[in-house]
Amino acid sequence: MKSFLSAALVAIVSVLLVFCGSGRQAQKGNGASVIDSSKGLKDHFANSFAIGVAVSPRALKTDEAALIRQQFNSITPENAMKMGPIHPRENEYFWRDADSIMAFAETNGIRVRGHNLCWHNQSPRWMFTNEKGDTVSSETLLQRLKEHITAVVGRYKGRIYAWDVVNEAISDRKDEYMRNSPWYRICGEQFIAKAFEYAHAADPGALLFYNDYNEIDPVKREKIYRLVKRLKDAGVPIHGVGLQAHWAINEPGDEELENTLARFSSLGLQVQITELDISVYNKEHNARERKPEDGNTDFTADKEQKQIDRYRKCFAAFHKYRKQISSVTFWNISDRASWLDNFPVRGRKDYPLLFDKNLQPKKAYWEVVETAH
Ligand code: G3I
Numbered sequence: 447m448k449s450f451l452s453a454a455l456v457a458i459v460s461v462l463l464v465f466c467g468s469g470r471q472a473q474k475g476n477g478a479s480v481i482d483s484s485k486g487l488k489d490h491f492a493n494s495f496a497i498g499v500a501v502s503p504r505a506l507k508t509d510e511a512a513l514i515r516q517q518f519n520s521i522t523p524e525n526a527m528k529m530g531p532i533h534p535r536e537n538e539y540f541w542r543d544a545d546s547i548m549a550f551a552e553t554n555g556i557r558v559r560g561h562n563l564c565w566h567n568q569s570p571r572w573m574f575t576n577e578k579g580d581t582v583s584s585e586t587l588l589q590r591l592k593e594h595i596t597a598v599v600g601r602y603k604g605r606i607y608a609w610d611v612v613n614e615a616i617s618d619r620k621d622e623y624m625r626n627s628p629w630y631r632i633c634g635e636q637f638i639a640k641a642f643e644y645a646h647a648a649d650p651g652a653l654l655f656y657n658d659y660n661e662i663d664p665v666k667r668e669k670i671y672r673l674v675k676r677l678k679d680a681g682v683p684i685h686g687v688g689l690q691a692h693w694a695i696n697e698p699g700d701e702e703l704e705n706t707l708a709r710f711s712s713l714g715l716q717v718q719i720t721e722l723d724i725s726v727y728n729k730e731h732n733a734r735e736r737k738p739e740d741g742n743t744d745f746t747a748d749k750e751q752k753q754i755d756r757y758r759k760c761f762a763a764f765h766k767y768r769k770q771i772s773s774v775t776f777w778n779i780s781d782r783a784s785w786l787d788n789f790p791v792r793g794r795k796d797y798p799l800l801f802d803k804n805l806q807p808k809k810a811y812w813e814v815v816e817t818a819h
Contacts, residue, residue: 486517487800487811490818494768498559498775500524500721503543506550510779513805515554522559522720522775523547524785530568533594541601548605559720559775560602562610562657563595564641566627574628584633591637592644599648608773610657610688610720611645612638616669618660623669638673639682646683657688657720662698662706671709678715686716692777693760694725695752703763711770719764721777723798724756724810725786738794745781745797750809753797757810761817780805 487497498520505511514521525531526543533539551558573590576582582590599609615638617625624630629637638656645654656674660666670687677684687710698706710717726749727738764771778784780801787795800811 487815488517488519490815491774494765494818495771496520496557496773496775498522498557498773499779500561500775500777501547501550501779502526503546505779506546509805510782511550513779513801514556518556520557520559520773520775521547521551522561524561524778525568527560527598528562528565528568529573529594530570532598534570536572536590539597544602548602552605557608558602558606559718559773560599560606560609560652561720562613563598563645564591564611564629564637565613566625566629567614569628574632581628581632587629587632588637588640591641595641595644596648599645599652603649604651606649606652608653608655608686608718609645611654611684612641613657614659615656616658616666616673618666620665623672639677639680642677642682642684653685653716654683655686655688655716655718655720656684657690659690659692659721661689661691661710662693662702664702664705667706667709671713674710674713674715678713684715686718686772687713688718688720690721690777691719691760692721692723692725693756694727694729695749695756696728698760700759700763703760707763707767707771711767716772717767717770718772719774722760722774723777723784723786723796724753724760725796725798726750726753727794727796743794745795749797754810754813757800758813758817761814765817776800781808 491497496519497517499514499518500522501510501514502524503526506514523544526547531540532544548558550556573594574581574587576586595611599606615625615627615630617623624635633640642654645652656670656677658666658670661670674684674687689706689710707717726745761774764774776799778799780799780803781795781797782801782803782805784796784798786798800808800814802808
């Protein structure tokens with residue numbers, strides 16, 4: 447009996463050792479390097495920049511919560527703090543979802559990027575119209591913007607370290623500077639500086655960012671740069687620029703990325719990568735109505751290798767600019783759900799993130815980790 451027990455004990459201990467050992471010493475697959483996989487992305491990049499993720503309140507109640515705690519030290523509410531969801535009617539705020547994300551963050555010692563205070567999308571219709579349905583005056587709209595920002599930033603004063611104050615105000619049209627949004631049509635460009643001033647008054651300790659996408663396109667890049675530099679030079683309380691980085695296996699090119707990070711780093715403000723994901727389809731196929739050229743919607747080895755290469759190049763560039771880049775946030779947690787799924791085209795998935803649908807690290811994850819060391 448005694449020998450049976452000791453044999454059983456040996457067996458249990460060895461299984462435990464194997465399990466723990468493999469957990470601690472994950473091989474890249476080719477044994478080329480041993481990475482301590484007991485650490486998360488936030489630990490590997492602790493000496494470079496924060497690693498964040500966009501979350502929904504629902505995700506925090508699932509198995510994704512454990513992954514968030516292990517891997518990230520920053521979170522961004524994907525939708526809960528946007529104007530429409532949090533302020534659906536003029537005299538009505540909906541705090542539950544935003545509060546639940548804040549509670550999760552504060553319980554787990556995770557910093558929060560507020561997103562966003564002023565955007566042309568997901569803005570409630572009441573914001574721009576009076577009781578007769580007519581468009582409001584610039585004064586009325588600015589007063590409403592001030593009340594909104596004062597209420598939302600004020601509620602989380604001293605608890606949210608950074609805000610995307612204005613999102614995507616620059617036009618994608620080459621012949622247009624400002625996006626032709628209701629904000630711009632009613633108030634002119636001044637709404638941007640006012641939004642930053644309102645946010646700074648509500649929480650002088652918060653870092654305030656201008657956030658936009660297609661930041662690697664040379665024409666749009668220069669328009670974003672011009673806007674942020676003008677705000678800074680005018681003494682507007684702006685502390686950084688958010689580059690959304692919704693990229694793909696064929697962008698950004700090495701030169702595009704270098705030129706973009708160098709240009710925005712020259713502003714002397716913080717740079718943050720705010721919404722990183724890398725679709726496995728070429729940029730031109732990211733258009734929502736396009737199905738893959740070859741009709742193949744699988745996560746093939748070819749797609750995976752191209753994604754690995756792109757992630758590695760991006761993080762190598764982030765590492766080079768780590769003195770200016772203070773945070774890199776992924777937009778969504780894993781391939782289980784991405785905003786890119788919102789427009790399914792014949793079952794197309796873009797597999798844009800570092801964790802698969804089972805929340806396991808993909809090969810690209812290990813390549814990214816390697817760039818930290
Ligand atoms: O919550 C409602 C639900 O009640 C309703 O039943 C359902 C169907 O209409 O819609 C739900 O709201 C959706 C919301 O996501 C929450 O799931 C909206 O329709 C949908 O438009 C919204 O999409 C969000 C999108 O911004 C809005 O433009 C995505 O989740 C979000 O990932 C995406 O994020 C943006 C960033 O904020 C800014 N940068 C670009 C990025 C991607 O578009």
